[in-house]
Amino acid sequence: MELIIRFIVGGMVVSFFAVIGDVLKPKSFAGLFGAAPSVALATLGLAIKAEGNGYAATEARSMIIGACAFSVYAWCCMRIMAKHEVRAKTATIATLAIWMACAVGGRLVFLR
Amino acid sequence: MRINFDFSALKRTRWYEYALRLFFGGAVTVATGLIAKRYGPVMGGLFLAFPAIFPASATLVEKHETEKKRRKGIIDNSRGRKAAALDARGAALGSVGLSCFAIAVWLLLPHWKASLGLLTALAIWVAASIAFWLLHRVHYGK
Numbered sequence: 001m002e003l004i005i006r007f008i009v010g011g012m013v014v015s016f017f018a019v020i021g022d023v024l025k026p027k028s029f030a031g032l033f034g035a036a037p038s039v040a041l042a043t044l045g046l047a048i049k050a051e052g053n054g055y056a057a058t059e060a061r062s063m064i065i066g067a068c069a070f071s072v073y074a075w076c077c078m079r080i081m082a083k084h085e086v087r088a089k090t091a092t093i094a095t096l097a098i099w100m101a102c103a104v105g106g107r108l109v110f111l112r
Numbered sequence: 113m114r115i116n117f118d119f120s121a122l123k124r125t126r127w128y129e130y131a132l133r134l135f136f137g138g139a140v141t142v143a144t145g146l147i148a149k150r151y152g153p154v155m156g157g158l159f160l161a162f163p164a165i166f167p168a169s170a171t172l173v174e175k176h177e178t179e180k181k182r183r184k185g186i187i188d189n190s191r192g193r194k195a196a197a198l199d200a201r202g203a204a205l206g207s208v209g210l211s212c213f214a215i216a217v218w219l220l221l222p223h224w225k226a227s228l229g230l231l232t233a234l235a236i237w238v239a240a241s242i243a244f245w246l247l248h249r250v251h252y253g254k
Contacts, residue, residue: 002145003142011135013141014140014165015133015134018169023122027195027202030173032202032209032245033202034199034200034203034206036210037161039159039160039162040217043141047153053226054222057221059148060160061214062154063218065158065161066161067161067213071204071207071208074203088192088193092163096163099162103161106158
């Protein structure tokens with residue numbers, strides 16, 4: 001039951017921010033919503049309810065590393081799409097490996 | 113350049129594209145919860161900043177821009193790709209705001225009421241993202 005609630009809440013929050021990004025212009029401004037804390041809001045809300053504020057604060061500390069990895073990821077996507085003939089789907093999915101490498105690498109270096 | 117709303121974009125998005133985002137959003141949230149349960153909050157927390165919306169939104173931006181140009185008789189896939197690159201630049205700037213959100217939650221939650229802490233962090237995300245976007249425009253003029 002907990003997983004179903006998590007799935008519904010997460011899907012709705014992510015879709016909400018995605019729709020805001022869809023209707024905004026110019027595109028570079030709408031792109032801000034591509035980095036909205038949608039998964040964080042859904043997960044932290046549920047984590048606070050189940051485990052308390054301290055647990056959620058620990059998750060948020062790791063999220064700082066994840067967000068820095070997101071900066072590197074988005075910058076790589078932008079460079080690849082602007083400079084090379086690579087479709088958006090290919091560029092954004094292939095470079096998820098960069099996000100993963102930066103996030104896990106950052107966790108090993110800064111949060112041992 | 114003014115910031116405005118274009119609600120016709122909602123009509124261009126098909127029902128299965130909404131369903132796909134709902135599914136991926138839910139799946140990433142479930143996966144984050146399972147990772148936190150299995151490996152603890154330090155590892156699980158990383159995935160709170162997982163790019164859940166961005167690949168789908170950049171793909172849609174490229175597709176809609178290419179279709180728009182095609183309707184005007186312009187066959188040029190690079191226009192769609194450049195629009196997606198602009199979306200990515202916005203996401204890169206927004207990710208600085210995402211870091212500010214995470215720092216705010218980390219510092220506020222141990223001392224503040226949860227709802228107030230999350231709302232304040234959300235306000236900080238909005239303010240920081242817009243501020244960095246404006247700074248980028250002033251500095252680079254685009």
